[in-house]
Structure formats: C-alpha cells, structure tokens
Amino acid sequence: MGLDKIASRTHSSVVVLALALSLFAVGCKKKTPPPAPPPPPPPVVTPKAAPTPARPTVSSFTAEPSAIERGQASTLRWSVSGETSGISIEPAIGSVNASGSRQVFPGNTTTYTLTVTGPGGTATSTATVNVTAPPPPPPVRQPSKKSLSEILSSDVQDALFDYDQSTIREDARAVLTRNADVLKAALADNPVSAIVVEGHADERGSAEYNLGLADRRATAAKEFLVQLGVPADRLKPVSYGKERPQCTDSSEGCWQKNRRAHFSAGQ
C-alpha cells in the first residue's frame, strides 16, 4: 500500500491520508532526524556530499461531494508539496497550481488523476466522482398539438340514435356538425390517418340484426360528415353491432349510450 493510492472519498480516508503522510515522513525523509527511536549509525559520507532532491508529494487531493447526479457539480481540491516542475489533473483539466480547487461537471463516473513531477520523481493521486443518472424528465409536450386519439377522445362526441333507427336526430346533427370541424382540422394535421366511424347498438335486438343496424348508423354518420366537407376516403364505417357495449345495464339510460356512432383513430 502506498501514498499514491490515497483516495479522498470520505472523511475517514482523509484521516488515512494524514496517517500515511506521517508514515511517509518517518520512512523516507532521511534529512529530518527521527524524533523518538535511537538513531541508527548514519551511513557515512554520501548524503553529505551530494544531497538527492526531495521527491514531490501530494498533500491532499479530494473531490467533494464524491457522488453527484448528472449535471451537478463536484469540487476538486488539492495541494502538493516539495519541489515540482509540473502539476496536472487529468482528464479534462490539465496544468494547475500547487494548490487550488476546481468545479467539475462530469457526465459519467470519472476518476481524476493528479500527477506531480519534480526533480525528485513523480507522485500521483486519484479522486473519483461517482455520477448517477437523475430521474427522467416528463415527456416532451408538443405545445398545443394533440394526437389524433386525444382529439377524438376529448373533442369529438358520440352521435346518439333512437331505438332501431339509423336516422340522424336533431341532437346528433348538432354533435356531428361540431365534430366535422374538429375532424377536418385533425385530418389536415395528420395526413396519413383515417378515422373509424364505429356503429353500435343496444342489447335488445338480435345480435345478427344489430350488425346491420349498427352498420347503418356508422354509414349515416359518415354520410352526414361528408356533406359537411370531411373527406369521405378518410372515414371508415365499421359495425360492432352489440358486441362492444359502452355499458351493460338493462336500462334506457344505458341503452341510449350504446345506440351510437363513435369515432376512433384508424391506421
């Protein structure tokens, strides 16, 4: 284990750093006389004659905080000591002063390496910033433009019919007239789409006859819309008979809801 491996992830690692530094001081700095233990017999002449230049040291290198969400900042702090000829942090930062701090915005988890070079040698230290992805943003909303299905479910109403009839009632005329404008605009905005005109019936007639009756309702609604300028080739009448009721109670309120022409998005 060595000094170069100092990580500054947590507080405790700072303590480890300090401890390691002191160890380094004990083990390597030959010029400084060790305090407590009895000195060994000094190795004769060489140190005095040509003193080796001290290897530079990294006093500290930290990233705070060490974990961020993407887009947030972390601050790198460092200080180095000793004789240096070059100090740099990679990636993306380059040459720096002997001590300082820098905000970084890494897009992914990044390990920064501080490299110090001097006449006495080289020292490195690393600091890692863990980056997590933030929760996704809400889907992009096209300003003021609804999808065809949205338009059909919010701005287009069902045309209702009398029992066993496919003639367009007065209230259905009003509904279909309003629908026509919405449908024309929606079809102009969605040039490849078609609209399905579904015909439905209540539960009382036979299933077989209701296929024909509901087909009539779909076709009658389509014909009315075409008269109002909705392109005929974009409206597809489909009979569902009484196969897909909107509600299943045996009451006039429910039956009326089921006797309808309904509009849905087609391919």
Place this chain on the structure above:
Amino acid sequence: MKKTTITAVSLFALAIAAALVAQDRIVIGIEKPGGKGSMAVPDFRGAAEAQAQMGVFNQVLWDELDGSGLFRMVPKTSYPLNVPQRPEDWMSEDSRQPANSRPSTGAAAQATRELGRRLRDWSGPPVNATYSPIGYTAVQGGRLVLYGWLYNVGQPDASGAQVLGKVYNSTLDEAGARDVARQFAADILKTFGATSLNGSKVVFVSTRSGSKEIWMMDYDGSNQKPVTSYKSISTTPAVAPDGSKVAFTSFLRNRPEILVHSLLTGRRLPFYNQDASMNATPSFTPDGSEILFSSTAGGGYAQIYICSADGRNLRRITSVRAVEVEPKVNPKNRSEVVFVSGRSGPQQLYKMNIEGTDIVRLTTGEGEASNPAWHPEGQHIAFAWTKGFEPGNFNIFVMDVASRRVEQLTHGAGRNENPTWAPDGKHIVFSRRVGRTQQLYSMLADGSQVKQLTTQGENTMPVWSK
C-alpha cells in the same frame, strides 16, 4: 322384418290421428313425449370386471331413451326383482319350474320367486310397460361387450316379442360403457323410425377463454372444445350440411367479415371477402356449394347475397332500403329462403325464393323476430320472437311455414334465442339468458325436457351439425 313394418305402419297411422286431433296445435310431426308407449329400462349387470362400468352404462342408456322423447319412462322403483338378462331367462306363461316346485311352498311363494320372468310381469301393473330392453355385459379379449335385446312385453310369448337383438363392443372403460349404451340406444330408436343423435355435434360461441370464440361439443353437452382461438370476436356460426366446415362472422381484421374453417382439420379455408363495411351472418346451401350472407357490398343497407363456398361468384339477391340478415335456405327445397328484414319496421321474418322474388312476410309484424332455423324436413322453422313481450325478451316459437301457424315453446323464462334443430327433428338446442348469464339448453320440440348443456363463460348461438 314383417313385425317392424306392421308396427311402423300402425305407429304412422297413430301419428296422423294424433295430428288430426291436435288441429289447433301446430302440425309438426312431433309426437308428445310417450307417443311410442312406455319403456321400462331395468339396470343391466356386467360379468366380472365389466360390472365396474355399469353405473355409467345404465345412466346413459336411460338418458338416451328418455331424451328421445318417444317414450313414457317407467320409474325403476316399480320393477320386479327378477330381471331377465337374456332371451332364455323368459318363462312362458304356463311353465313352472318343475324341479324346484315343492308342494309345501305354495303357489303364491312360487309366483313371487318367479316375478319378473314373464312378459306380463312387465306389461301388467304396476309396471305397465310397452317395451323393455334387457341384456348384460362381459369382458372378451380385453374389450367391453354388450349383449342387448329389446322386447315388446305386450306380446303373449317371448319368442314373438323380440324386437331387436345385437352385440356391441367397445373399450373397457367409462368411455366404452358410454359408447355401447349410445349404440344400443341408437338401434332401439331406429326401430321406431327415430334418427339417433349419437355422434352429432353442436357448434356454438363461447366467451370462456376470454374472447368470443367458436366451440364444439357433443349434442348432450359433453366433450366441449374450442374450434378457433383468434382472441377477437367470432360469432354467428353456420355449419355445412355435411358437417365438414363452419362459416362465421369474424372481427379479426377490425370489421365484420366471413371466415370459414374446416371442422375436420381445424384449419382456416380460403374465403374471399367483398370490400365492404360488413360481410356477416353466413349460411350454407343444402348441397354446401354456396354461402348466403348479409353484405353492404353494393353500398347502402346490409342486403342478402349469395356466393360460392370460397367467396367468389357474388350475386345480389335482395335490394331494398332496409337491413336484411340471416338468410337460411330450406334444406329440402333449395329455392326457398327465410331471412330477417327491417323492411316493414321492426325486424321480422320473411320468405322469398333464391332469386329474390315472391317476398312475403311470415311473422305478423308484432314485436321483433329473428334467428329462423329450418326443421330438417323443410316444412317448419323455429325462431325467436318478442311477440307479447318487451323488446329484447325473445321466446322460442315454431312455425308451420305453409299455414303460418305458430306454437310458442318458451314462455318468458329469460331471453331465449338462436334455436337449432337436431338431425332427428325432435330436439332443439337454444340459448337462454337469465340475469347476466347466457347458457345453452336443449329441449324437445314441444318445449318439454329442458336441460342445461353449458356452464362455463357465456355460451350462445348454437348450431346443430351432423
């Protein structure tokens, strides 16, 4: 067999007489239950391992004979204890058991011991039977073998009373017991001129798998299995006269179209659908070569069309500004078509020839009428009608097409629809909705003997096939 012929002739005369008496009732050739006399069906026993299957056998034999509606069934509790198992078990009227007759026993005790071994023990009170089947089963070569006889117990002696005697065999299990019982019952019914339903199927629509699919079962409700699995809407099935294929309305391509499936391979067969908003309610012509259906191929209202069985060679039959569906061709007379139309207002039954001419309304214009189904003999139709009830409350009716006389078979118990005739012309299967559940039932053509056939999911639109 001279005897059978004589019996048949006299029964036929009886049927005519009954029909004449019932002039105000519909003349439909359907006798009331018990028209062929009363039937005592003692429990048959099996030798050795065969006995284990006899519970099922006796139940099926009883049900088949009872279900035919031909006989008044005599409850088993009134039968004598001695049941003959083979022809030699019958004692002649005067014979005594010479060896065992001890003077001290007395005539009364002797008679008790022998009760059941003479024909008159079955034809007289309290049994009062006209006919009785006897027999037994045994195991031979690992198979279940049935020895079965039918006796006309009203005859003076056993040698002239035998109507039927035959040997049947099948697998030695419950299915085999069911099988020999059905075969024996079928032969008994045949001697009375009745068509056996053994082997006939009912095709229907069920929601039990989560979507409306075509299903098939034996006529008595057993052996139910799916024909389609499109997970769409499959409805209004029609079966080809030879039972080989089914045509139905499908929403597979998001609009009502006709699909045809083989009932032999289960595969889909080619059918060309017209480019129309609706192609629906198909039915086959009697020879199976063509399909009539309802289509908007000509624009406007759903009308009656005819095409080849593969959808080609389209011809339009009707032309009117009204919804017309459910064309059904008379099985005995290809030119006669009954269909449903809204041309006079609420849906009613109409008749025309296959060229689309001679159109007449069959129902009175009251209520709403639907689901016409031809009787195999081509003189009557069964159908659903709301006459006398609120819209939607259908009941099953039978009409004599020539006279337009009708008879109502169900009477307001739920919503009753889609009647279909059995090949014997005596049974009808139909759907009945009670509350929110709809199930299939069978009944005799006079409305009696109503039996529920299905329980799982919603079950509708039965079609009886061969």
